[in-house]
Amino acid sequence: MAWTRFGKKKDMPGGLWIKCESCGAMLFRKEFEQKHRVCGTCGYHFTLPARDRIALTADPGTFEEMWKDLTARDVLEFNDRVPYAEKLVSTKAKTGESDAMVTGTAQVKGIPCALGVMNFQFLGGSMGMVVGEKIALLCEMATERKLPVVLFACSGGARMHEGAVSLMQMAKTCGALQRLHQAGVASISVMTHPTTGGVTASFASVCDMLIAEPGALIGFAGPRVIATTIKKELPKGFQRSEFLLEKGQIDRIVARSAMRDELARLLAYATGRDAVAAFKPVPVAAELEAVAVPAVEPPAEKPRKKAKVRKAEEA
Numbered sequence: 001m002a003w004t005r006f007g008k009k010k011d012m013p014g015g016l017w018i019k020c021e022s023c024g025a026m027l028f029r030k031e032f033e034q035k036h037r038v039c040g041t042c043g044y045h046f047t048l049p050a051r052d053r054i055a056l057t058a059d060p061g062t063f064e065e066m067w068k069d070l071t072a073r074d075v076l077e078f079n080d081r082v083p084y085a086e087k088l089v090s091t092k093a094k095t096g097e098s099d100a101m102v103t104g105t106a107q108v109k110g111i112p113c114a115l116g117v118m119n120f121q122f123l124g125g126s127m128g129m130v131v132g133e134k135i136a137l138l139c140e141m142a143t144e145r146k147l148p149v150v151l152f153a154c155s156g157g158a159r160m161h162e163g164a165v166s167l168m169q170m171a172k173t174c175g176a177l178q179r180l181h182q183a184g185v186a187s188i189s190v191m192t193h194p195t196t197g198g199v200t201a202s203f204a205s206v207c208d209m210l211i212a213e214p215g216a217l218i219g220f221a222g223p224r225v226i227a228t229t230i231k232k233e234l235p236k237g238f239q240r241s242e243f244l245l246e247k248g249q250i251d252r253i254v255a256r257s258a259m260r261d262e263l264a265r266l267l268a269y270a271t272g273r274d275a276v277a278a279f280k281p282v283p284v285a286a287e288l289e290a291v292a293v294p295a296v297e298p299p300a301e302k303p304r305k306k307a308k309v310r311k312a313e314e315a
């Protein structure tokens, strides 16, 4: 099976050092966390957990969570290696979250908004009945209260354990956003690494403003699947933010350190406030205390075994 190749974790928790997935640099974990999980060497944006994202985006103490206890049901009695019902229980215990989406109201530099953030740690940020329901509820609440909606996507796509029910969430979230749009309320989608499958193909792509973090993988089917299907070499940077900006799929790329300022500017613009006053950049680094990197060298890298070529795939 294809997923068995992803067995080894690149991001080992608890270690003092972490290796950049993009440039291979060894990063001091404390400094890395304080840079909000962005590589100090190459600027690669690692996936950010939902709660960290909220802390980085919302004004301190303004986030009020809604529909926290919505949980999924195993309607299909789905069973792969572990029954879905059991997987839900263990994932909830491991992450402390009820599902892959955190929703509520918040203020961004004083501007009230409805905020929805996906959590990749919860079953790959997959969209099932709870994610769809929370987005729909968030949009309905925002329509009623005339609050602009900000959605952070980070997902492997639809949740296969929920079959057709998960696919229905595509139409449901798009419908909710359409009604929001008809009521004259703005929506902003922020696509972060990775945003794929049914999430890209639904709510993440239909908001009024489409923002992406640098270097994020954004697409429907993965590049390997596409290359195999069309039997052609894919262009350089295919399905990455920069490529999609060039092709007109997204409106702009915003670095994590500038995201809050940019969102405040767009929210101000969308709600008839003074966009220039709302923008006033606040560099993320300035808010942080400098972290002393220990004098010790990062651990020497062990020579890696050559990746096994999968003969079956070549055939």
Ligand SMILES: [Zn+2]
Pocket: 020, 021, 022, 023, 024, 025, 039, 040, 041, 042, 043, 044
């Ligand atoms: Zn790097």
